[in-house]
Amino acid sequence: MKILVTGAAGFIASNLIPRLLARGDEVAGADNFFLGKRQYLAQHPRFTFHEMDLLDLDGVVKLMEDFRPDRIWHLAANSDISFGTKYTDFDLKGGTLVTYNLLEAMRRTGVNEIVFSSSGAVYGEPTVMPTPEDYGPILPISLYAASKVACETLITAFAHNYDLHAWIYRFGNIVGPNPTHGVIHDFVLRLRDDPTRLVVLGDGSQSKPYVYVEDCLDGMEFGIAHTRAHVNVHNLAVDDQTSVREITDWTIEAMGIDRASIDVQYGDSPRGWRGDVAQVQLDTRRMTALGWQPKLTSREAVQRTIREVVEQFR
Amino acid sequence: MKILVTGAAGFIASNLIPRLLARGDEVAGADNFFLGKRQYLAQHPRFTFHEMDLLDLDGVVKLMEDFRPDRIWHLAANSDISFGTKYTDFDLKGGTLVTYNLLEAMRRTGVNEIVFSSSGAVYGEPTVMPTPEDYGPILPISLYAASKVACETLITAFAHNYDLHAWIYRFGNIVGPNPTHGVIHDFVLRLRDDPTRLVVLGDGSQSKPYVYVEDCLDGMEFGIAHTRAHVNVHNLAVDDQTSVREITDWTIEAMGIDRASIDVQYGDSPRGWRGDVAQVQLDTRRMTALGWQPKLTSREAVQRTIREVVEQFR
Numbered sequence: 022m023k024i025l026v027t028g029a030a031g032f033i034a035s036n037l038i039p040r041l042l043a044r045g046d047e048v049a050g051a052d053n054f055f056l057g058k059r060q061y062l063a064q065h066p067r068f069t070f071h072e073m074d075l076l077d078l079d080g081v082v083k084l085m086e087d088f089r090p091d092r093i094w095h096l097a098a099n100s101d102i103s104f105g106t107k108y109t110d111f112d113l114k115g116g117t118l119v120t121y122n123l124l125e126a127m128r129r130t131g132v133n134e135i136v137f138s139s140s141g142a143v144y145g146e147p148t149v150m151p152t153p154e155d156y157g158p159i160l161p162i163s164l165y166a167a168s169k170v171a172c173e174t175l176i177t178a179f180a181h182n183y184d185l186h187a188w189i190y191r192f193g194n195i196v197g198p199n200p201t202h203g204v205i206h207d208f209v210l211r212l213r214d215d216p217t218r219l220v221v222l223g224d225g226s227q228s229k230p231y232v233y234v235e236d237c238l239d240g241m242e243f244g245i246a247h248t249r250a251h252v253n254v255h256n257l258a259v260d261d262q263t264s265v266r267e268i269t270d271w272t273i274e275a276m277g278i279d280r281a282s283i284d285v286q287y288g289d290s291p292r293g294w295r296g297d298v299a300q301v302q303l304d305t306r307r308m309t310a311l312g313w314q315p316k317l318t319s320r321e322a323v324q325r326t327i328r329e330v331v332e333q334f335r
Numbered sequence: 336m337k338i339l340v341t342g343a344a345g346f347i348a349s350n351l352i353p354r355l356l357a358r359g360d361e362v363a364g365a366d367n368f369f370l371g372k373r374q375y376l377a378q379h380p381r382f383t384f385h386e387m388d389l390l391d392l393d394g395v396v397k398l399m400e401d402f403r404p405d406r407i408w409h410l411a412a413n414s415d416i417s418f419g420t421k422y423t424d425f426d427l428k429g430g431t432l433v434t435y436n437l438l439e440a441m442r443r444t445g446v447n448e449i450v451f452s453s454s455g456a457v458y459g460e461p462t463v464m465p466t467p468e469d470y471g472p473i474l475p476i477s478l479y480a481a482s483k484v485a486c487e488t489l490i491t492a493f494a495h496n497y498d499l500h501a502w503i504y505r506f507g508n509i510v511g512p513n514p515t516h517g518v519i520h521d522f523v524l525r526l527r528d529d530p531t532r533l534v535v536l537g538d539g540s541q542s543k544p545y546v547y548v549e550d551c552l553d554g555m556e557f558g559i560a561h562t563r564a565h566v567n568v569h570n571l572a573v574d575d576q577t578s579v580r581e582i583t584d585w586t587i588e589a590m591g592i593d594r595a596s597i598d599v600q601y602g603d604s605p606r607g608w609r610g611d612v613a614q615v616q617l618d619t620r621r622m623t624a625l626g627w628q629p630k631l632t633s634r635e636a637v638q639r640t641i642r643e644v645v646e647q648f649r
Contacts, residue, residue, distance in 0.1 A: 110435065110439070154471075160491040170488040178481040
């Protein structure tokens, strides 16, 4: 199968692409290295890499014309949510407009399958928790999540009008090796630079389901294999949550830092930043009903990732 | 009060602006005359008009800096839904990007109230009818509706992050004088040109709630006066529906055309076009609970509008 992966040098894609190659797929990857890292790129005879900006519609069309993918895994995004609050057109461009370009290029070139990494952040601050896929109203509180909703609705509209098949996954926090951002990545790098002090955004009570990246990819592939509506929307999460305070403690311990020698400074706010959804629980029953379950709990996913990231950035 | 109205030469704005002026408001209007008509523009000492493209962010910022509105009525949009299927970036630009520009300009200049005309089309083809505001999942089937959702979520995210107040109204089909598009407008113009033949998109069974524009504006103003959450989302509709077949019959009759002398050609599809939501019922209880009700039923709104539009385009 020929697969185009966007965000190919990013966290999730760098874990996905080796799996695709191992099963014999031919893979083209695109990235602009905004968050992605060159060293995360696959090296393989069946992998071709295209350094490009997906805001260039003509370039995207040409890539699809040349490569003729059977399916697109659209994983490119700004995943640094707080950044999108400072630069208000960041998610609009890197999320909404890029996704439009991909869909329009698919329409023009006859590519008709897309897998999309959305986010549980689309639910904003829901009144129902755990939050199911059919929750409404959809009132996101960050520009990141607003863009994810915009992408989802572009996908559903294109799917309806131009006969695409789409799999939309609303992720919990995905963790694992090759991070480019996120709380574990940030804590490890900052503690490596200065093991005497850690400033934590928010009061540490933020609590979310963390999904190990291999579980995430297993779940996405399981969903693709077992659903065939035009648009298939699934939460992809685990049933337990981990707090920022737990992640702080476990990271300090994993780095071998003496707790008495470090000044951990929590903020006052129950949120990490404006637009942060501090308490997340996603209803996982739709994926469970398909027959899929994650192997690791949130606690296990976080603890394993801390060990791996400490090792990776040693 | 100083009010900026976008889409100022369009159908709804041309009915709104005289009301604002009559109560003493100072009004600035912007339009690019894509759908709006110059002859619909208000002429009044307290009205200033700006012919401009809202895709020009600098221009939008300058307009807000110069005029310093207290509130924006953002009514500009592509309202020709089928057009957006042929030109897939049309709603993205004229809806999503324009709305982003307005919100960003509000943020930069400290304007903090926005009234937005969304659409019941955001619900796609819902499984619950009449459809309430908290319906999910939000899976629109047209690029028009996808853009309306994108606009709504940009508004909610900006409201959360930058302390805006927003009133979002999900309209039924709004009808009344000064139309620029829509089934009644199209039927009247086409029958005026050729009273022997009328081609109808779809099989005529499409059935939607039609709201008279004065009721629409009353409802919007009532909502503004009686709600004060950061983001207030209301369906704005009536409880009965009118079919395209009824509109066809009533328009032919109102134009004095002998039914025996005209060839009415219905299509085969239950939809007017791809992406058309053919059966719409919007739950109106949230507005009713606020204390507001429309004066005209859908049937009355359509019949009155047919008379007015036949007269206006005679």
